[in-house]
Amino acid sequence: MKSIFKWTVTVVAYFFVVLFVYAAASKIFDFENFQVQLAQSPLLSAYAGFISYAVIILELGIAGILLFPKTRKVGLNASFGLMVAFTVYIYLILNHSDFVPCSCGGILEKMDWTQHLVFNIACVLLAITAIVFIEKERAIHFRRTAAMSSLILVVSGGGMVALFLSSEHMMKKENNFTRRFPHHPILEDQSFDLKVNSYYFVGSHGNDVYLGNPSAPFRILKIDGPFLKTDTIDLVPSTEHHFQNLRYQVQNDYLYAYDGSVPVIYASHLDSLKYPLREISSKDAFFDQLVPVSPTQFMMRVEDKPSQKTALATLTLGKPHQVRINSSVLTEKADGGFDADGQLLYDAELGDCFYLFYYRNQILKINNSLKLVGRMKTIDTVTTAHLKIKILTDGRKKMIAPPLLVNRNMTIHQGLIFNESNLVGKHESQEMWKKNTVVDVYTTTPAGYWGSIYVQNRGKNKMSQMLVTDTYFYMMSGNEIIRYRCAQTLTDHFMYGRSRKPISE
Structure with missing residues (x-):
């Protein structure tokens, strides 16, 4: 034995x-x-x-x-x-x-x-x-x-x-800049040749996607759900202005048109686009970014002249229209606004507003009273913007060296923020970075890092824009719009079933 x-x-x-x-x-x-x-x-x-x-x-x-x-x-x-x-x-x-x-x-x-x-x-x-x-x-x-x-x-x-x-x-909570890549969170589904590379995402409604084009400022393009047919929609503003940068945004059942350099805002129901776009605001506030919070309330990014800072503002329609500005929520520095540069995001399904910075790893959550109600961080370690600024003899401020770009392009949907990162993390392959764009995904409630996605380049063209819906991840690359189906590993983290709340809560 x-x-x-x-x-x-x-x-x-x-x-x-x-x-x-x-x-x-x-x-x-x-x-x-x-x-x-x-x-x-x-x-x-x-x-x-x-x-x-x-x-x-x-x-x-x-x-x-x-x-x-x-x-x-x-x-x-x-x-x-x-x-x-x-x-x-x-x-x-x-x-x-x-x-x-x-x-x-x-x-x-x-x-x-x-x-x-x-x-x-x-x-x-x-x-x-x-x-x-x-x-x-x-x-x-x-x-x-x-x-x-x-x-x-x-x-x-x-x-x-x-x-x-x-x-x-x-x-x-304390990420040391290590990414993780879930297995196939998006799967390529369809692509469509737009013939030109100047389109941008206006938004989605139902299964349809809307695109705008600065070279045709009074026209938008609608692509149907099967991704087979396009419909060109000609738009006519109800008032005449010297437009410089007329943009469009679809939210819920409405199309919003705006030009912050005029400044003017229009709104029309998606079923009424054959009629002139209705002007709802004019000369209230100059802005360079805008998100509709409701049909009567908007959040904007503005330049606050007294403080010379990039600031956030709200416009509330009524009699009279009311504009409120908070010049300290984005930055305490008076550097010409470069430190505060970023993108304003609004989660229409959940009623949450966020501001994500381009040059540092901060995401701010702001309510409709312009109060800071939460902070998040992207997973990189750049906490301070790396900027070199010179004050000219006429008092203007200019960047004299390229800044370190941390976050490049963002969108939000159903409690998830999608952020195109510009920085390589630990243990990541340089070869994969040459072939793909990296999109980091963050949950907003609770705040945290979910994972990252490789979005493959189309030949020599990298992703230029993205849009997310309940079912699909869309991206533009060169002349193409490509649709990916979101896998369950991703859609399980969309915050379905949560009642829509105003962002003041």
């Missing part, structure tokens, strides 16, 4: 030697990819750098210890602990992660995550069997073996859970 015990222990020990050496060698020969895979893990992203080295060292170290009979018991206990950790990791992936990533490489490359779990459980049982056999051969009492194995189980499994909880906190 002792010979059977000894033979079994030897076979199990050499099985783990082969397993760990092969696994470690696979990681070493493709180390950069291994680090990237860990960085994209929904559980261990924050510790990808440390863990990528620690796992290889542990696997090779345990394999070495298992080769010698005198240290084989220590090696089997270590094998048991490591396989418990791997098993708990896969269990957490399958049951408690925001998404299930691609299968890992190496010896288990062809297995899905459930098969990985079964394989790992079998390895745990093999290790504990070998430990029991080696203890029986040495006539050690079973209680001592059970106590030691239980301790290893608790320490190893509990350590993995602690790493998971700590990593989740760091990724969502």
